[in-house]
């Protein structure tokens with residue numbers, strides 16, 4: 223682990239990123255650490271000046287703490303006395319140097335990457351469940367919920383971002399390899415491409431699950447076109463591509479995949495009755511046999527020779543309900559197949575996978591049945607509520623939900639629309655309000671709710687809102703605690719305040735109601 227100054231210069235030149243350099247002697251000096259945070263800098267560190275909130279004083283702090291070279295998009299007086307590498311794009315430069323600094327750990331891992339508006343976390347967990355069976359628990363994972371960097375419980379670390387900053391991602395991969403991990407299932411957000419966190423990274427298998435409007439707003443994507451463009455980059459950077467043929471914008475998605483991957487290495491999947499888009503064949507189809515309130519059961523069949531060759535077809539059962547999870551499972555099974563797993567290992571490996579904060583259930587005697595689920599935009603809320611409505615045969619549905627501040631503004635309108643279509647009762651509350659006024663967010667959701675269809679209460683204390691909903695519910699009702707999943711923090715004005723989790727609060731309410 224480490225990098226010399228002349229190696230940095232070579233890499234940056236090779237990628238036409240080096241604008242100028244001011245280096246003294248000792249170009250063969252090796253850096254033993256790399257950081258973008260002055261507070262973490264120690265002796266002999268390579269320091270990156272990046273970020274909207276970067277201040278030149280951080281460079282001075284980094285120098286005082288022992289950084290000897292900085293990489294930035296402009297020279298800084300504060301860096302006087304240090305080697306300076308001035309680059310055209312700091313985030314691209316950081317990603318490339320990060321990979322080299324950690325000695326290209328991706329080459330020692332079979333990397334399976336998921337993008338899509340919904341289903342990334344679920345598919346990553348499914349993949350890990352199956353591959354762990356064939357590699358004896360040595361599948362690393364990088365997900366919104368946690369990063370798994372080794373087989374031991376203490377090597378599971380809670381995540382801050384869906385896709386980490388490049389320097390953190392390549393460090394994670396190196397740690398995973400050093401801990402003996404052989405495969406990596408990872409989620410790639412559109413922001414990861416927007417911010418070049420994965421610049422230069424090639425995946426063994428890349429997935430496009432689906433796309434619907436989300437993450438559009440001042441701090442994320444300016445337009446839907448930009449969101450789609452960022453997501454498509456994953457396919458351009460994958461050796462093999464797997465696409466859900468039912469996705470919106472299929473033609474654009476398929477075209478992106480075939481820019482760099484020959485059609486023989488592109489796999490398509492769809493549900494049994496979905497008509498194939500013109501000019502392509504569906505490789506895998508899943509036929510739902512049972513998707514009820516205890517299990518999902520489906521059959522996977524092959525429609526092409528290359529699909530048959532993977533030897534993953536057969537009957538599958540999931541411990542995770544929700545009909546949309548059959549699509550996520552189908553994707554993950556193909557991923558496991560491309561990594562070398564075969565039936566029945568795939569079926570045994572996926573059967574018991576559970577995912578924190580997805581469809582967690584609690585029965586409350588004398589009241590309704592509670593589901594905690596991470597549904598947090600229009601598409602996922604509709605998928606979840608439609609499934610519950612169908613399976614419980616038109617129950618009364620009470621939903622506790624809020625929308626985050628500073629991002630995903632379109633979700634507020636989306637929640638209102640989904641509630642109008644499928645719920646009878648709504649408790650609008652807090653969910654990571656950030657720097658926005660919670661009541662303003664709540665009012666924006668409520669503005670879209672039709673009071674003729676949904677009775678609304680605003681209760682900004684999330685624990686109180688959960689208590690109100692559960693207490694009001696009657697046997698036969700469904701109470702959905704949406705949007706936070708297993709999240710154990712509320713982000714309020716830049717501070718991550720502890721949150722016991724929705725399920726813990728629901729259990730505490732249940733205990734109180736039992737007396």
Ligand SMILES: CC(=O)N[C@H]1[C@@H](OP(=O)(O)OP(=O)(O)OC[C@H]2O[C@@H](n3ccc(=O)[nH]c3=O)[C@H](O)[C@@H]2O)O[C@H](CO)[C@@H](O)[C@@H]1O[C@H](C)C(=O)N[C@@H](C)C(=O)N[C@H](CCC(=O)O)C(=O)O
Nearest residue numbers: 258259260272273274275276280383384385411412413417
């Ligand atoms: C927009 C974006 O990518 N922001 C991320 C980015 O921030 P940034 O590069 O702008 O850095 P910054 O926070 O402005 O700070 C400036 C720099 O000064 C440094 N610093 C700061 C203080 C100090 O004393 N010394 C010092 O050196 C910081 O380490 C940093 O390098 O890098 C930070 C880590 O260095 C991330 O925490 C931050 O994520 C923000 C908070 C975030 O939540 N982003 C969301 C929108 C996101 O990326 N979400 C996606 C999922 C959504 C999707 O599906 O698309 C995700 O992948 O998680």
Ligand SMILES: Nc1ncnc2c1ncn2[C@@H]1O[C@H](COP(=O)(O)OP(=O)(O)OP(=O)(O)O)[C@@H](O)[C@H]1O
Nearest residue numbers: 339340341342343344366546595596597602605606
């Ligand atoms: N294929 C799907 N189609 C529609 N909704 C889905 C699908 N898969 C999951 N969901 C819903 O979306 C929620 C989040 O699922 P998951 O965490 O797997 O997605 P994700 O892509 O990782 O989401 P995010 O990027 O928001 O973290 C689930 O709790 C469920 O309600």
